Amino acid sequence: MSDTTAASDDVEDRVLEPGDTIGIIGGGQLGRMLAMAAARLGLRTLILDPDADCPAAATAHGVVIARHDDRAALEALSRQAAVITYEFENVPVAPLDAADLSCAVRPGTQALAIAQDRASEKGFFNALGIATAPWAAVDSIADAQTAFAALGPGILKTRRLGYDGKGQARVRGAGDIAAAFSAMDGQPAIYEGFVGFEREVSVIAARFADGSFSAFDVPENRHDAGILRQSIVPADIGPASAAAACSAARTLLDALGYVGVAGVEFFVMADGSVVANEFAPRVHNSGHWTEAACPVSQFEQHIRAVAGWTAGDTARHSDAVMHNLVGDDVNDVPRWLATPGAMLHLYGKAEARPGRKMGHVTVIAPHPR
Amino acid sequence: MSDTTAASDDVEDRVLEPGDTIGIIGGGQLGRMLAMAAARLGLRTLILDPDADCPAAATAHGVVIARHDDRAALEALSRQAAVITYEFENVPVAPLDAADLSCAVRPGTQALAIAQDRASEKGFFNALGIATAPWAAVDSIADAQTAFAALGPGILKTRRLGYDGKGQARVRGAGDIAAAFSAMDGQPAIYEGFVGFEREVSVIAARFADGSFSAFDVPENRHDAGILRQSIVPADIGPASAAAACSAARTLLDALGYVGVAGVEFFVMADGSVVANEFAPRVHNSGHWTEAACPVSQFEQHIRAVAGWTAGDTARHSDAVMHNLVGDDVNDVPRWLATPGAMLHLYGKAEARPGRKMGHVTVIAPHPR
Numbered sequence: 001m002s003d004t005t006a007a008s009d010d011v012e013d014r015v016l017e018p019g020d021t022i023g024i025i026g027g028g029q030l031g032r033m034l035a036m037a038a039a040r041l042g043l044r045t046l047i048l049d050p051d052a053d054c055p056a057a058a059t060a061h062g063v064v065i066a067r068h069d070d071r072a073a074l075e076a077l078s079r080q081a082a083v084i085t086y087e088f089e090n091v092p093v094a095p096l097d098a099a100d101l102s103c104a105v106r107p108g109t110q111a112l113a114i115a116q117d118r119a120s121e122k123g124f125f126n127a128l129g130i131a132t133a134p135w136a137a138v139d140s141i142a143d144a145q146t147a148f149a150a151l152g153p154g155i156l157k158t159r160r161l162g163y164d165g166k167g168q169a170r171v172r173g174a175g176d177i178a179a180a181f182s183a184m185d186g187q188p189a190i191y192e193g194f195v196g197f198e199r200e201v202s203v204i205a206a207r208f209a210d211g212s213f214s215a216f217d218v219p220e221n222r223h224d225a226g227i228l229r230q231s232i233v234p235a236d237i238g239p240a241s242a243a244a245a246c247s248a249a250r251t252l253l254d255a256l257g258y259v260g261v262a263g264v265e266f267f268v269m270a271d272g273s274v275v276a277n278e279f280a281p282r283v284h285n286s287g288h289w290t291e292a293a294c295p296v297s298q299f300e301q302h303i304r305a306v307a308g309w310t311a312g313d314t315a316r317h318s319d320a321v322m323h324n325l326v327g328d329d330v331n332d333v334p335r336w337l338a339t340p341g342a343m344l345h346l347y348g349k350a351e352a353r354p355g356r357k358m359g360h361v362t363v364i365a366p367h368p369r
Numbered sequence: 370m371s372d373t374t375a376a377s378d379d380v381e382d383r384v385l386e387p388g389d390t391i392g393i394i395g396g397g398q399l400g401r402m403l404a405m406a407a408a409r410l411g412l413r414t415l416i417l418d419p420d421a422d423c424p425a426a427a428t429a430h431g432v433v434i435a436r437h438d439d440r441a442a443l444e445a446l447s448r449q450a451a452v453i454t455y456e457f458e459n460v461p462v463a464p465l466d467a468a469d470l471s472c473a474v475r476p477g478t479q480a481l482a483i484a485q486d487r488a489s490e491k492g493f494f495n496a497l498g499i500a501t502a503p504w505a506a507v508d509s510i511a512d513a514q515t516a517f518a519a520l521g522p523g524i525l526k527t528r529r530l531g532y533d534g535k536g537q538a539r540v541r542g543a544g545d546i547a548a549a550f551s552a553m554d555g556q557p558a559i560y561e562g563f564v565g566f567e568r569e570v571s572v573i574a575a576r577f578a579d580g581s582f583s584a585f586d587v588p589e590n591r592h593d594a595g596i597l598r599q600s601i602v603p604a605d606i607g608p609a610s611a612a613a614a615c616s617a618a619r620t621l622l623d624a625l626g627y628v629g630v631a632g633v634e635f636f637v638m639a640d641g642s643v644v645a646n647e648f649a650p651r652v653h654n655s656g657h658w659t660e661a662a663c664p665v666s667q668f669e670q671h672i673r674a675v676a677g678w679t680a681g682d683t684a685r686h687s688d689a690v691m692h693n694l695v696g697d698d699v700n701d702v703p704r705w706l707a708t709p710g711a712m713l714h715l716y717g718k719a720e721a722r723p724g725r726k727m728g729h730v731t732v733i734a735p736h737p738r
Contacts, residue, residue: 350388
């Protein structure tokens, strides 16, 4: 289960040198910020994305303009790169596995495959002894009724391609089941029983090629309509909860033979126990505050890991609140520019559509002298 | 004296919007870091440099490949940009002044012209009531002898194109005068009497389009063979010395009608008084620590200023020591990558020639909780 860092068995993992190139599948804001972090370490980046003017294009060394599932383009990318990584969790796995790549893919495709299917993800957590909400696979309305009868009120979610609250429907009573199932549009789904959690937190975890592990301080995350709005660090949780979440994240990454940064989301219960929600095999929106409050950001940490380098210092010098700028929130930029302790980060997107992540701002409160 | 922010009188100063483009003359590491800071604010950058593979090319949106004195290229740059700035102090002034530009140049060319000539620079300081070392213009060996007789031991420097200790010769006694004058290679020079300073500091100062002023905490700078090796913040100086240096920097920037960040170097005397050494009309090596120890770096501050925006927060959350990585120092990268509190920054230069600035690392010591 640990041989997942190379897409082809005959590709040797390399330790990169300054001047080497990292291929990044995906050109969104996460790719943009990864490219900046790589540049600061003297590494080049080459983005694979269908959009020549994607957010990452402006900060990367170059762009291979192709679909993310274009096998020939993936192979071309691998010939120009010393390692390939990715910046979104819905990278098509089959073309990447089938491609004859000249370099390793870090993190591997197993993490992608598991994270892309909520049933696989939940099953993987459970097999590792990591608690989740009670759940059941739902392929028919009969499955949905059975799940509701067993688990009570909950939420029906498509197994694949859900993010930012899309592909989800709440079931408060038996009368909601038909509409919720219909909202799945024929897609395989899972039903999750509600858990009465007190707050949501995440672990921004990194695992390195030598098996070592590092995590940033745990942020608390506030969502609205399924979209992250704020991450607050430190989270208002006890040290035992933070330790349990980090331990679960480490168990997950070890089991995957993971190399890179992952975001693992947890619910924290009234008794302080933690329940895993989901993980993203990439840098994570709830880790954006690290660029403002730590010597090494999650982006640099990911680049270090996929480069075969060692962990950077995650010690936090300040408390921090990260605010996502979603859609029209971008109109608040002048106010944020004048806010003490604020570090603004915009993604270079021209059009502020509703629900679109346009940027974020982290406000730090340094520890007093 | 204040109408220096626009190269052409008929060009209106603009307040930039995210998505606008900043033209940067020069593609070295300072341009590279300015481009990164601009990208984080959602602004595009276009570099003008003769080298398509210059350090800034990897982080900017594009490169206009041309000499820095190519008037047609400057004009083309101005048509694609909302404002033009520069990243080195030896930008040729005449072509920039002669060019028919479609946008403003910030800071203006007056700051360049003055900073490029040590006699103009010293004279400008003195005219503003800012103390300097005693000095005299030297155009002949007789001038050099007269200056030595009046000022005692000192240093002969070419008036133009000196940096990192180049174009300088020490005069310890009358016997050194002939060799020192010969080292000027026929260039106009100035003679500076030695001042018995205790330490060297700098002010990383910013002035904005509305005339407001902002400065970071004052770093102490350690040089070796004329090249900056370390900047340490806070400097081991009293608050009166820091205030005097900041006040002098503000006087200078006000007199120039300056818009942008400048580095102003001072000697601090045993009695705490300060003596101006020189200024650079650009972001400054002694301000690199700001990216690791402040919410807003000197690079972002410069971008904010030339964009017509307001000052960012310069409050320092940590003490910091910035180490330049010069030539073979780059071999220490693995050690720095493992140093607690270290933020590494490499410039993407392939060849580590002696004296070449390859990168820097800032080690922060956060204020205790």
